[in-house]
Amino acid sequence: MKNRYLLVAIAAGCCLVLAAPLIAHHSFAAQYDRSKQATLTGPVTKVDWINPHARFFLDVKDAATGKVVHWEVELGAPAMLMRRGWNSKSLPIGNSVTVSGSLAKDGSNLINASTVTLSDGKRVFAGSSGDDPAQQ
């Protein structure tokens, strides 16, 4: 059942083989749990193109309850994202995207993106801030 607002999956232990390492100025483990992988789909509501980590927000409709939940998605540094083809306009407000990544350890509605896929199927690399083993 395709539902663009559907919370698709929370697959613990799912090992995503992903993109080039970006960097975290802190330990990724401080905030995210790599064993808690999730995929979220929903419309973009806001983009913060700021250092050291860009981020955006999306509304995700819970499949079970129908309730719309606001999620925050952390990315890498804007300069690194630009070198991967992103810019601050890559995610137009209102466009639906699908995000995969690691959930926050504290259970908040926060995810560190590993991949972002646009509604037309184009996959845009996210540049996770925690994808560098040097940080582990």
Place this chain on the structure above:
Amino acid sequence: MKTLLNAVVLMGTVAVLSGSVLAQWTVPPTPNVPKTATGEPDLNGPVPRTADGKPDLSGIWVRGGGAGGGRGQGQRGANAAPAAPGQGQRGANVAPAASGQGQRGANAAPAAPGQGQRGANAAPAAPGQGQRGANAAPADGISVATFGNVGSGFPGGVPLQPWATELINKRKADNSKDNPDAHCLPMGFMQFHNHPEPNKIIQTPNTIVILYEANEGVRQIHLDGRQLPGPDAEPWWYGYSVGKWEGDTLVVETRGFRDGGWLDVQGTPLTDAAKVTEKFRRINYGNLEIEITIDDPKAYTKPWTVKVTQRIMLNADLIEFICEERDATHYVGAEGPK
């Protein structure tokens, strides 16, 4: 009136066009790049020299690289399959085509940038000497420092004093939440050398300036013969640096650091007693090695030496990096600077 109208239209047009141009700022090709027989950039080519015959270190550099042409010593080992778009920082000695400064249109899927130079530097030497798998002993016996842990190449770690061991353990236990960089404060001295974002060396006869993209860092290395300041010098985040050429090696001495420094993300310390020596060697056109000796008796039982390798980025320039997230609210339990 018509003139005024025309002026307004013209201004509007210029404004629109300017926005477009700014959004697609194309960096011109790096000049004077040596070429192979097939016309590819020859990163193993000769070291450029200044008018006075010194090696010219100028250029855009990023971690990775080293002897053997740089392949395989980057953040990932040699022959890392370019899995997803976004390989620009890994293994590529050339800025991703149509990337770099945002020339690529929004939402365009980056088509494996970084492929352009693969093959141009065959002979990948010693995979795993870079940011990943950095524990392999390099040929010269000097371990490669990594961004996360400068001492990762030492079997028992760097030779810490007991109090420094406690400190680093606490910093690790705290998930590095007090790393100054995490609060938009200046990045640690050696973090710059290993950061995945590039730096730009500008060399003049009397001064070398290094601009670090990450956190907009700046260092000046004075070559004009001035002496290092005495022990009463006001401590600086990056200390006071003077350099001199010993053959083709630039030897840089730095003193006068602030206390409480972080050499890496895990928090390997640097104190105000530190004497740091850096030896910069451009080993060929595309590769730079920096050997760093930390002589800090306050934190360490003996001096220790590591090295960092960097590779040239062609057709690229730095991108603005103004750190805004000063409160570091994305830390669990972290509090920003007051």
